[in-house]
Amino acid sequence: MLDRPTPAPVRCSMEALEATLRRIEGEWEHYQSTRDRDAVYQYLSAVFELVAVWEHEGKAVDFARVILWLRHRSVQNKLEPFAAVIFCTADRQKVDYRTRSKWSRVLRYAAEFKDLDEPLVAYIKRKGGINKCAARFARRLGRGRRTEVTTHRPLDRQLRQRTFL
Amino acid sequence: MTILMDEILQEIVDQAYGAACLGRTSDFSDQDMVFANVLAELEVTGDAMRYVDAEGRIAWKATPCLRDYLMDLQLDAEAEFEAEDV
Numbered sequence: 001m002l003d004r005p006t007p008a009p010v011r012c013s014m015e016a017l018e019a020t021l022r023r024i025e026g027e028w029e030h031y032q033s034t035r036d037r038d039a040v041y042q043y044l045s046a047v048f049e050l051v052a053v054w055e056h057e058g059k060a061v062d063f064a065r066v067i068l069w070l071r072h073r074s075v076q077n078k079l080e081p082f083a084a085v086i087f088c089t090a091d092r093q094k095v096d097y098r099t100r101s102k103w104s105r106v107l108r109y110a111a112e113f114k115d116l117d118e119p120l121v122a123y124i125k126r127k128g129g130i131n132k133c134a135a136r137f138a139r140r141l142g143r144g145r146r147t148e149v150t151t152h153r154p155l156d157r158q159l160r161q162r163t164f165l
Numbered sequence: 166m167t168i169l170m171d172e173i174l175q176e177i178v179d180q181a182y183g184a185a186c187l188g189r190t191s192d193f194s195d196q197d198m199v200f201a202n203v204l205a206e207l208e209v210t211g212d213a214m215r216y217v218d219a220e221g222r223i224a225w226k227a228t229p230c231l232r233d234y235l236m237d238l239q240l241d242a243e244a245e246f247e248a249e250d251v
Contacts, residue, residue: 009168010201010215010225016208023211023228052217117219 012063014070020050021067024089032091040130041121047089048107048120051081055111082107102134109137168200169224173235174213178203207231 027046031039054060064084068074071088083104086095095103106124110133114123127133170178181203182196204225207213212231218224227235 009197010204010208012215013205013209016205019209019211020214023214023230026230049214049216053215053223056217056221056223116217116221 014066017063017066018070021070021089024050024085028090032094038121041124043090044103044107044124045120047082047085047103048110050085051107052111054081080104080108082111102130105137105142106130106133109133109141112141168197168204169218169222170200170204170213171224171226173227173231174204174207174225177207 024043024046027043031043051060054063060081061079064079064081067088068079068084073087075084075087083100086100086103090100109127110120110123114120124130124133127136178200182199185199204213208215212228213225214228215223215225
């Protein structure tokens with residue numbers, strides 16, 4: 001049986017989570033303040049890196065619940081970590097439910113299929129951009145998917161392969 | 166267990182460990198414990214962040230904020246050095 005990777009020895013405190021949220025909010029502000037079309041990728045990369053760590057520790061949903069609590073927000077739908085981080089760090093006036101859902105699908109698709117050593121920006125661009133990746137998610141992992149996916153937790157498959165094979 | 170981190174953070178935690186060994190700042194001398202405590206503090210101040218590295222392991226790196234700050238310091242130091250030369 002495959003064990004999970006050894007968890008990080010440094011515990012994540014509430015203060016650390018708060019600081020992390022502030023850092024990602026800073027990335028959002030930067031994205032809003034620049035005309036650079038690629039700036040959104042920097043923000044999405046920050047979101048992706050954070051959830052990847054949570055997934056690695058097997059606590060993505062738990063951490064997502066905590067940040068929603070920290071930001072006094074709640075979700076009506078099923079709790080999805082990428083969407084929760086975007087919900088807590090981006091301006092709700094500018095990122096509506098549909099955009100949040102689309103970005104979340106892109107990040108879930110990347111978490112499932114991207115190689116660990118490939119930057120998120122390069123991967124999304126290689127796959128045709130944000131809209132194409134969202135569509136790919138629908139085909140491969142969404143409700144109307146063509147193929148069954150063997151893992152239920154993004155990154156698990158890659159992490160197992162990288163760490164133990 | 167070894168805590169993986171980039172060069173910037175390694176330098177900071179090494180200094181903290183050196184200070185801890187001299188007994189100036191704390192009682193403990195276990196290296197990983199000192200590293201873990203320093204990284205936890207740096208994470209709270211927004212200077213360090215965890216990430217999953219290319220090998221699928223949790224590692225630590227300086228945040229863009231700390232990198233920018235250090236870059237500014239370096240540029241200031243270089244400017245001062247050049248001014249002194251003249």
